Amino acid sequence: MNNVTITLYRSELNYLIKYDTIRISSDRIINFSFIKFNQLPEQQKVSFLQNSLPLYEQDHEVLLVEYNLTLISYDNAPTLEFKGISSIIPLTETGAGLLSSKLNTDFNILDPLDAKLYRAFANNRSNILRFKSGQKLCSLYNIPIPVNDFIHDFKQATLLQLNNTCLTGNDSTLAHLIDFNVTPSFIPEGKIEALIKSACVGMKKLNKKVEFITKSAFYSLVIKEQERLNNLSIYQAINYIEAKSDVDEASKKGFDKLTNTLSENAKYKNAFRLFSSFYYLKKEIEKSDFDLSTPKEDILEIIHFDIETASKVLFMLGYTFSIQTISKSLQSFSNNELLKTKKSIYLDWTPNIIKEINDPINSEEDNQELIEKIIDPISKQKYKREEIENEKPVEVELSVGSEKEIQAIEPKINNSADTNNGDLFSNNPEVNSHSVVSTSSKIDFKNYKEKLVPIRGSNKLIKALEVKLKDGNIVSKDIVIDCLIEIEKYKTKKDVHTSFAKDVLAVLYKE
DSSP, X not given: OOEEEEEEEHHHHHXXXXXXXXXXXXXXEESSOHHHHHXXXXXXXXXXXXXXXXXXXXXXXEEEEEEEGGGOXXXXXXXXXXXXXXXXXXXXXXXXXXXXXXXXXXXXXXXXOOHHHHHHHXXXXXXXXXXXXXXXXXXXXXXXXXXXXHHHHHHHHHHHHHTTOOOXXXXXXXXXXXXXXXXXXXXXXXXXXXXXXXXXXXXXXXXXXXXXGGGSHHHHHHHHTHHHHHTSOHHHHHHHHHHHXXXXXXXXXXXXXXHXXXXXXXXXXXXXXXXXXXXXXXXXXXXXXXXXXXXXXXHHHHHHHOHHHHHHHHHHHHHHHOHHHHHHHHHHTSOOTXXXXXOOOOOOOOOOOBOOOOOTTSOHHHHHHHHHHHHOSXXXXXXXXXXXXXXXXXXXXXXXXXXOOBOOOOOOOOBOOOOOSSSSSOSSOOBOOOOXXXXXXXXXXXXXXXXXXXXXXXXXXXXXXXXXXXXOOEEOHHHHHHHHHHTTOSBOTTSOBOHHHHHHHHHHHHO
């Protein structure tokens, strides 16, 4: 008998049994009998299944039937009749169990596909759908996908997770990144969650318990700076830790050990930034019910300064979520006529200007280096020291550069060196308890209030300062700026400093 193998939805089989005839697409037909199909090499069988099986979510939704080729007729498409079916083949044992309980017990139901073959097919289809998802997410933000070598490595890392493989130190840090999908109780929420989880990936790569990270100088630094880091963007938070560790020789050794471990000795460029960005953006998107525009500002900032890392992060996110998870959000930005509401992502983004950093721990040159590293360690848009020095006093207080403006980033501490105990960082970090020196003059609140009275509209600022100072009585530039932001007098809607802000800040310098 000249038989072929045909893929059907289970619902189509039900209609074929009930109505005795259905039409199908020609690509559902595999031109081999099931016996001959089973004799083909595995990769060829996977290819045939990929090309013929329609999309489905549960393995019992689709099945194979062996059909008499001579009984296929054509009515604008191949048409099947019940009498042409010689056997039914489930995809899996689960499908076999459900079919046997629902169909006529007199039907000839064969054993399901070989479990290894089905797993190879499922992995292949998953990769195709995940690749499409990563590609579309990169396209949404108008950046290219990563190079093929990285995509191949991430695919292999994902396969280990999908197949529930127990990882060892021999597996890639990408595999450990995907596998470490929990947040232990010792990791606080916020930006620092992503930073610490990235360090935990390094611990797992070294076959060490992730709890040991709590004894490290890195952990102490991040916890100490928790409030500051959580108030920065993820890009700035990462750069702060990187820059602080680089400027401070005491902690450089331990941090270099971490970054070398994560990058697998430079195989994965900027791995700490890559992994931390991945963890943070993944959680932000998940919390927003997979709205891909939720972390837009963070994504655009990474794209602006480090498009290679951005490309990898977005592809990884799309590949991890897969298309069925983010398709709704992607479609909402498609401008399809079917949609009643049109949405778009405005992709223009420019960096803000950073306030001056004055850390008594470091030299003036080190502080300038820290500013540059936090603002832009990748691109050529460095803030030159002479540009900062040439600014007028009041303008320095409002901005370091002439065009850009970002939040205050003020380093507090240095960590001691790694004690070379085999861990990523020192087990007994020594944190220098230096205080932060204000970047501007300070003034007694009573004196400052008296000088504000002649300035029109200062009542709101005075009230905000009273709340902010509470038990304190010293006014600094940072406190004034915070209050100006609260009362919406710091900048105009066009992102220009108000004359009121300049006047009240100038009072500090006149002192």
